[in-house]
Amino acid sequence: MEGFSPAGSKSLAGILRALVDFPGYLTYPREGPKRNDYSGKEASMMSSDTLIRLSGFLCVLSLMTLWEILAPLRPLSAPKLRRWGSNLAVVGLDTLLIRVLFSGGPVGVAVVAAQQSWGLLNYLGWASWVEVPLAIVVLDFGLYLQHVMFHAVPAFWRLHMMHHSDLDCDATTGVRFHPGEVVLSTLIKLVVVVLIGAAPVAVLSFEVLLNATSIFNHSNVRMPSGVDGLLRWIVVTPHMHRVHHSVVPKETNSNFGFNLPWWDRLFGTYRENPALGQIGMTLGLQQFRDPARLSLARMLALPFVGETGNYPLSREG
Numbered sequence: 158m159e160g161f162s163p164a165g166s167k168s169l170a171g172i173l174r175a176l177v178d179f180p181g182y183l184t185y186p187r188e189g190p191k192r193n194d195y196s197g198k199e200a201s202m203m204s205s206d207t208l209i210r211l212s213g214f215l216c217v218l219s220l221m222t223l224w225e226i227l228a229p230l231r232p233l234s235a236p237k238l239r240r241w242g243s244n245l246a247v248v249g250l251d252t253l254l255i256r257v258l259f260s261g262g263p264v265g266v267a268v269v270a271a272q273q274s275w276g277l278l279n280y281l282g283w284a285s286w287v288e289v290p291l292a293i294v295v296l297d298f299g300l301y302l303q304h305v306m307f308h309a310v311p312a313f314w315r316l317h318m319m320h321h322s323d324l325d326c327d328a329t330t331g332v333r334f335h336p337g338e339v340v341l342s343t344l345i346k347l348v349v350v351v352l353i354g355a356a357p358v359a360v361l362s363f364e365v366l367l368n369a370t371s372i373f374n375h376s377n378v379r380m381p382s383g384v385d386g387l388l389r390w391i392v393v394t395p396h397m398h399r400v401h402h403s404v405v406p407k408e409t410n411s412n413f414g415f416n417l418p419w420w421d422r423l424f425g426t427y428r429e430n431p432a433l434g435q436i437g438m439t440l441g442l443q444q445f446r447d448p449a450r451l452s453l454a455r456m457l458a459l460p461f462v463g464e465t466g467n468y469p470l471s472r473e474g
């Protein structure tokens with residue numbers, strides 16, 4: 158892209174220039190010297206990607222399950238084994254689908270973006286200690302906006318309502334997402350990764366972090382209110398996210414964050430507690446109260462045959 162030069166890219170003028178010259182920073186410098194040489198790191202990161210993610214998933218799931226057994230907050234309303242079977246089968250299906258459709262996944266795309274110097278951060282060339290945390294925060298903000306969109310657009314809500322239809326909220330709810338939603342959110346993530354030029358290590362860290370925090374903030378665990386109150390300033394806690402799983406639409410329409418709790422506070426979607434309290438509240442969706450609808454096949458069919466109900470961002474609740 159003519160006119161682009163990395164000189165001065167670390168200064169404020171460099172940032173402004175890159176923004177003004179959009180989408181130049183997406184393509185600069187295809188032929189020029191690569192800022193990052195991922196030839197060695199690429200192979201090891203790609204091969205250990207699955208192992209790191211799987212280990213993180215099993216480790217956090219085991220830990221939160223143990224916490225749920227030792228100190229559960231709410232009695233479960235639906236048979237646990239059946240729910241767990243369906244929820245974990247969905248994770249298996251999602252993982253398989255993503256592997257088939259996007260073999261390298263977001264990390265693979267980040268490697269290509271780094272090699273080609275695509276994206277804002279690859280253009281700016283900041284130090285890793287600034288760039289990696291910044292990319293993680295931006296990816297998290299993107300996820301917040303995406304979550305709001307999944308509540309606002311009726312067709313997307315159809316996919317997302319499978320996640321909300323769980324009659325209980327526990328560690329496995331955190332990974333219960335319809336394959337259609339997972340494919341769509343992966344596509345969105347790929348676009349965001351390329352646009353911002355997130356480093357592969359930032360994308361991998363974000364993926365592992367998101368998986369861990371999603372399991373954590375959906376878990377049915379008791380936690381002293383003082384600890385919850387403090388943690389809420391740095392991470393979305395189970396008490397905070399549980400409000401989002403209330404059957405009351407105006408409560409479902411709050412606390413969209415998954416990792417960082419700041420977006421909800423900044424954009425006015427933060428709600429401290431459900432009106433009926435953490436134990437008195439009802440979880441799930443009003444239109445799906447029958448545990449018999451929890452079978453894997455019926456869950457997968459939900460977006461196509463289920464009633465949308467009062468999807469939160471379009472109707473009053």
Ligand SMILES: [Zn+2]
Pocket residue numbers: 304308317321401
């Ligand atoms: Zn939601």
